[in-house]
Amino acid sequence: MTWQPVDCHAHSTFSDGALTIEQLVECAAARGVKPSVADHISRDVSRSITSIEQVQVYLDTLDQYDVLRAGEFCWHDSLWRELPAALVRRFTHRIGSLHAIRLPSGTLVHAFSKRAPEGLTIEQYMDAHTDTLEQFAREMPVDIIAHPTLVTLPFRSIDIDTLWSEERETRVVNALFDAGIAFEISSRYPAHERLVQRAIDRGVRLSLGSDGHTREQVANIVRPLALTRKLGVADEDLYDPSRHGSKTGAQPHS
Ligand SMILES: [Zn+2]
Numbered sequence: 001m002t003w004q005p006v007d008c009h010a011h012s013t014f015s016d017g018a019l020t021i022e023q024l025v026e027c028a029a030a031r032g033v034k035p036s037v038a039d040h041i042s043r044d045v046s047r048s049i050t051s052i053e054q055v056q057v058y059l060d061t062l063d064q065y066d067v068l069r070a071g072e073f074c075w076h077d078s079l080w081r082e083l084p085a086a087l088v089r090r091f092t093h094r095i096g097s098l099h100a101i102r103l104p105s106g107t108l109v110h111a112f113s114k115r116a117p118e119g120l121t122i123e124q125y126m127d128a129h130t131d132t133l134e135q136f137a138r139e140m141p142v143d144i145i146a147h148p149t150l151v152t153l154p155f156r157s158i159d160i161d162t163l164w165s166e167e168r169e170t171r172v173v174n175a176l177f178d179a180g181i182a183f184e185i186s187s188r189y190p191a192h193e194r195l196v197q198r199a200i201d202r203g204v205r206l207s208l209g210s211d212g213h214t215r216e217q218v219a220n221i222v223r224p225l226a227l228t229r230k231l232g233v234a235d236e237d238l239y240d241p242s243r244h245g246s247k248t249g250a251q252p253h254s
Pocket residue numbers: 072097099146147
């Protein structure tokens with residue numbers, strides 16, 4: 001069988017996506033991509049799955065389609081901690097997101113806030129981002145970190161060399177390697193190439209994710225795949241839950 005890329009991260013109308021499951025599956029098939037649905041499962045996203053009962057309905061629905069069953073869980077929200085093990089096992093793979101990071105004071109800084117807390121410097125913010133990512137990797141049982149370089153809106157246009165130092169990048173890839181969490185190459189929030197190269201050099205697995213919400217975006221992983229190929233990553237080594245398993249899912253993790 002010829003290799004097919006997997007879009008490990010796409011949203012449907014179960015959360016904030018525009019496509020039904022059926023449309024999402026068709027859309028991926030038209031692009032020659034294996035689909036997975038990864039809706040938001042969090043009480044801190046405005047259109048999201050917000051209860052254990054809703055997770056049950058979501059998984060029951062996904063079972064009726066030929067599609068990988070994922071979820072995008074916010075680290076800073078507690079819903080993922082409350083899911084019963086029997087439900088957790090039904091996901092083919094699970095994605096963790098830092099949609100907020102925690103400052104040493106305990107204050108959360110949300111990725112989509114329009115204003116940063118008064119007086120917060122970029123250095124302090126990025127140190128907290130790195131600390132939070134290390135904590136996330138230690139405690140959250142997920143297979144993929146979504147958009148690892150997503151930073152809060154007020155800092156999003158700042159250049160990479162100001163945000164990222166060699167030390168921060170090394171800490172990030174070490175934390176992901178130690179935890180066995182794949183680094184998402186996102187169509188939506190692309191990571192800079194130097195960090196992707198560092199992840200590869202450390203032996204961190206990479207995962208393709210459109211983070212698509214619309215027909216134009218879902219399963220459109222052309223740019224992430226071009227990057228992994230340019231950097232010499234074998235297609236077969238890109239994360240595919242049906243080949244590599246999941247830390248918490250029905251299939252063993254390899
Ligand atoms: Zn996200």
